[in-house]
Every structure is written in structure tokens, then in C-alpha cells.
Amino acid sequence: MRIASWNINGLRAVMRKGELEQFVLAEHPDILLLDEVKIKPEQVDFAIEGYRLIINSADRPGYSGTGALVKNDLALDLGDDRIRRNLPLEIASDFTLADKFGDTNREGRVLTLELSDFYLVGVYTPNSKGDLSRLELRASGWDPAFLAYMNELRQSKPVIFGGDLNVAAQPIDLANPEQNEGKHGYTIQERVGFSNYIDSGFIDSFRRVNGDVAEQYSWWSNWAHSRERNIGWRIDYLMVDSQLMDKITDAKIYQGQMGSDHCPISVDISDG
Secondary structure, three states, X not given: OEXXXXXXXXXXXXXXXXXXXXXXXXXXXXXXXXXXXXXXXXXXXXXXXXXXXXXEOOOOOOOOOEEEXXXXXXXXXXXXXXXXXXXXXXXXXXXXXXXXXXXXXXXXXXXXXXXXXXXXXXXXXXXXXXXXXXXXXXXXXXHHHHHHHHHHHOOOOOEEEEEEOOOOOOHHHEOOHHHHOOOOOOOHHHHHHHHHHHHOOEEEHHHHHHOOOOOOOOEEOOOOOHHHXXXXXXXXXXXXXXXXXXXXXXXXXXXXXXXXXXXXXXXXXXXX
């Protein structure tokens, strides 16, 4: 099974460019997780043949949101009882998830699909913002709340989660670590949040397969021709439960795929 993830920075925009369909037809993911869909289900007026589109929209129009393109044969088993949106209230109520910018649990940031052998969770982690005004919420609220949800799910079956986690985990994961030390996406607090996933038994699939390969990024600023110069960050991940460690067969970053300021990533999981 191939699971992919992509922050598309607007579903309508990436469809209009033809880039989403191009990627799907070239790579044939069984499931493609989507971040920043920025759309309500009733606004969708397009489809990709052979796939079902599932959306979790933010309350605020044109903002955030997650989604998934699921191959029709897999989608047959995804009834409403196997699709969950947002963090469950019993977990969310234990953490501070709202601030002056809004309630992160009403921004469509989590989409959970219950498959036969594991849970697949798409997540779009809140950005701590350039002035770090959302860092406290991120570090003491969102990251621990999301990890608590992952640990709850895995009590019944393994979990794979992925998406834009808005953090470069290690110096190798961004082009200029020294210049960006302490800036949003590379603060100690955000990296500790990521380390807590690892300590809880989730595997960074790309690093597990590819080791310390350098200059592999998934996001580039729109300034100063950053993408052309490959001055980027690896902030998109597919994290695999250690219970599934032996099933990881490949993991990729598709740096050449255009359509967004992010590029897609994928992990292959064997069925055996």
C-alpha cells in the first residue's frame, strides 16, 4: 500500500493547475492525505476518477482543512463510523487549544480513517507564526493533545499519521539551521514535540528508509527563488507506528512535483 501526503495550499488551485491529478496518475497512491484544502465539501465540483474525496473543513471559510483521496476499493469500507474529524472532545478538553487566532480544533486539522489493519490520520499542525505568538499553544496544547490522541488510537490497532507538522526535526532537515535557530518551525519547543512522537514509538519513515541523506526538503519559501536554489525545509512527515516497522518498504519525497509551496511525500507499507 502506498500512502502519500501533500500540503496542497488550496484544493481548487492545485486542481486548476492540473498538478494534483498529474501526481495521482503518476504515483497511484492508495490514499493521499491532503493539507490546507481551504474548501467546504459543498464547494467541490470536481473529482479524480477511481478515488473518493473526503474532507474535514475549517469553520472559517478558505482556511486550513484536511482531506484524503482514497481509492474506491478501500473507500467501500469507509462508512461514516470509520471516519473521524478533529480531536475527540474528551481529549481536547484537557488542553488549551484556542487562542486569540481561534480554536485549533475547529480548523479542520485532523482527519482519521479507520482501515482494516490500522488507523490512518492526516494532520495539519498549527504554525507557531513568525513572531512565535502561537508557540505556547503549539507546545503546551496542540502537540501533547495530538500525541494523546495517537496513543489512545493505538490501544486498539497501530497508527500511521502524516502531514505538515510544521517543524524541521533535525539540522539536516533544513538548509540553514544556524540562521533559523529559534525561529518558528525550528524552536526547541517544536523539536521536543517531534521528539516526543519518536519516544512514543512512531518512526520517521523517510529517515528510516533513507538515513541521513541531505538536501531533501518538502517546503520552500516563495521568496528569493528558494525552490530553484533548494533552500528548503523538511516539515512534512509520514510517521509509522513501531508495530508496523518491518512493513516499511520505501519512503520518498517528490521534490520535482509542482503545484504548491510544498511537495508530496509517500511511504510504502507491505501487505504481508
